[in-house]
Amino acid sequence: MAAWRVREARHADLTLVRSLLADTCEPGAVPSTELLTVAVARGFVRLAEADDELIGCIAAEMPSPGHARLSVIAVRTQHRRQGVGADLLTGLVEKFSLSSVEPPLISAVASTEQPAVTQLLLGCGFIGTRVMQSGTTDGPLHIHFQHKARVEYIDPDARHLVPTRATEQLKDSLAPSDHAVTALVTLGGEPAFEIARFEQDDPAALQSGEAAAGIAFSGSILAAITFLLGFAFSSTRFPDDVRLLLIGATFSTVLSLIVYASASGELARIRSNSFGKIMKWGNVLSEYGGVLPFLISLPVTYAQASGDPWTTMVLAVVLSAALGWYERSEFSIAHRFRRTPTEVALTVLTAASPTAGAALVATDVTSWPWTIALTVTLAARTWLYLFRRGAEADIAERRQWQIRQ
Known part of the structure; x- marks a missing residue:
């Protein structure tokens, strides 16, 4: 268990936050009081405390609804390399990820002379995508990092190492849009970046394939349900509630x-970029309704046909x-959404329904209560995932990028 606790900052904490930043950061890296005040009011400042002492903090700003930028992250010297910074950064990323239906891009900037910050960002799912011009030619390079919210693949045969002091080579390596910093390693006793090339997928082709798979799957399920419904109407002993x-x-x-x-039509038009939302409706209706x-x-059905x-x-x-x-399992639709005790x-109840329904029919007991309970359960799950949860997320345990085998 961690020896510290993490919480959101309050307005009363501003003095302590300023003091911590003054003790641990360069003067030029400390955000202004006005910026910190706004960040605290919006819930973008998180604190780490141990024994009633402020030992770390992280702050961010959101210049636009679709982009969040980390302003500063600081941990007292005696508490570094213990996971405090990772806890602060992970918590803030989760907050932004759950704040809206369309999570914002989360970015940060770190110089080549900040290996600890760079290692922290890379360890929490960030990658360095480009070199930022700082206005000086002899100073350290500043690299733009962004959090990877979806899984992408890198080419295992297109990776190379660049020492952090090799500024010109680093600029050249990050010039292509499909290259990024994915790791910080030690090369010859000095820090070096691992540069990897990400495979560029065709989003339109992938979405088209996903829509076609959804149509084929729902069509097959519809054929099976129609066959079972025909059997239900042909049997005089089949319960009316199950027919319904x-x-x-x-x-x-x-x-x-x-x-x-409709998702296929949206893909063909490429107008509102709502393909993901439409597919969520199709996936949820297909699973919980069909x-x-x-x-x-x-x-x-088996109970009626066999009588055993x-x-x-x-x-x-x-x-x-x-x-x-x-x-x-990670294959279920429910696994793509955040779960609560109510959803569990x-x-x-859903998993127990086959046993309960078969027992009622096998013993010739009225099955209406079971059908009503099952309908309410599935309707509640459909409502939760469609209206109370955001877009489908990737599996939490997966890395933000992977090497294609």
Whole structure:
């Protein structure tokens, strides 16, 4: 457990923050009082405290809604290399990432004579993308770093090392837009940057493929649901509430097909850049309105077709276990969003639904309460992910960039 705690700064902390910055930073790197006051008011200053002493702080500003810039990060000398700076930076990045539907670009500038700051930025998911002109020819270079919010791949055969003091070579290496600093290493006893080339994907082609895959998947699910619905109407013993559940699944899956088609139209026009939002609607409607009701209805269908309660329950328990595993895996739609205890409870109810529904049908007990509970659960999850969560995020455990194998 960390020996310090991190919190947002308050207006009353400004004097302590100024004192910390004066003790740990060069005078030219200390933000003005006005800038710090605005940053505190907007929640862009975070503090690290240990034994009621201020040991570190980080501040940022947001000059535009789509861009946040780190202003300063400072840790007292005796508390450095313990993870304080990483905690402060990670917390601020998470705050910006969750602050809106479209997270802003988070950037920072560090000179080649600041290896500790550079190492901190690189360790927290930043990469150096370009050299910033400082107006002097004999001073250290300033490098622009930005946080990678999505996974990209680097070419493993297109990497090279450049000593931090080799300014002209560093400028040349970062001149192409697809090259960036990805690591700080030691070369011959001196610090050096590892420069890597990122593979340039075609966003239009990737989005087109994603939309086509969504349409094909929803079309297949719609065919399966339609077949099961036909069996339900042909059977006189099939519960009416399950028929209604399958009708709702059919309607939701058709909606997802319409949404995916709309995503294809958005891609063709390339006007509002809302492809991601449209795809989120299609993904959520397809999974919680079509796929899950269809899978959960399978044990009920088997119970009606076989009349064997034992095999029905075995099938239902296996399906519940499989759904539970899927919900916890990185393949599920839910894994792309931030989870709360309420959502975890809804996930458990969803996974337990096949067993509960099959037990009711196998014992000839009224299944209306189960169908209503399942419908409410899936509707609540759909509402949460569509209206209470932002855009789909990548898996948190993945690195911001990867080497393509």
